[in-house]
Amino acid sequence: MRADAARNLAVVLRTGARLLAEDPRTSLAAIATAADVDRTTLHRHFATRKALLSAVFQAKLDSSEEVLDAARLTTAPVAVALHRYVEGIIPVSREWPVDTRHMMQQDPAASVRRDQLSARVDAFVQRAVDEGHLRNDIPLPWARAVLDQLVDTGAHRFPEIDAAQAADLVVDIFLNGLGNH
Template identity: 30%
Template sequence: MTANNAARRVRADARLSIERILTAAQQVFSVDPSASLTEVANQAGVTRATVHRHFPSRQTLLDALVRDLNTRYLDAFEQARVESTPPLIALYRLTEAAFELKTSHPFTITLTPTTRSPGSPASDPRIQEKLDTLFARLHASGDITADDPTWCRKVYLALFAEVYDLPADAPTLRTAVTADASTLDARVGLTLTTLLGALGGSPPGR
């Protein structure tokens, strides 16, 4: 094995360890936010020293969890093609992906901005900018009448959080979709129907 191949193998192993640690941390902290790094290491199947090598402190691990989730959100924007796809379709795809991420990363979502932590994805300026771009496109296409993207973003994020907190059997979830729709579809449908009504638009065609 050449030196270059060996170096690539080391980097690949390190990335795999980091992914395992981040996944384990999400699982462990979702059950017990005060869990130790040793518990995270046990869940990840690595040593405590391995966790400490990548994340010297609990705070660096928390920061990494937020960065990882932010990256996933940014990837969702790319997948939704919010700058080129018809904006209503992009909004639907993005909202669907956001609910999936929020469900799969319950602990990270609870992290709030502090002087030592980058905070939740909603506080990331890159995500805010992309949402503002999407709402500007929705206004330009005539899908909404509200013309302030920042206000639209704030309404969207607040509504998104409220819909996410609804229990799965909430009657309200069934107002915008068919009775046999999945819980995910129901949440997306309720979010978009309510949002577009509030912003002076019409629900997207299904």
């Protein structure tokens, strides 16, 4: 792929992710205009909104998988792995703001992949419980929901905070709570 074509594709994907997160009914024409490419360029890569959305989901999943691999969730100390994960996943969430839960209806293959990546985070949270970093009387889905909400808060409610600072806050709150011990 030529460099300019690759650049156009990247711009279309990121613009599509942003606009589709804001309004899932956004037209391909609106995405092409916002990405500053002509409609034929966009249609050359994506014949339908569903095809573009599928490519956006795959790009987000690719980025998420890289973060999970780099975090070393199964081998690094829990606090270190958690920090790596959060510091990496916040930029992914900001860059690809589409909600991957919508993949369930849109793209079954991507949905399976999302579930596999999610299972890796679930296993990590279980590891944190098993090693005594989290209370064992809290249901695992509850702990996971808290982690996801903290990440979402760092990524989207406070975009002015850089990922490393947000990760510091998320790790401290997730492992230690908000109480004054």
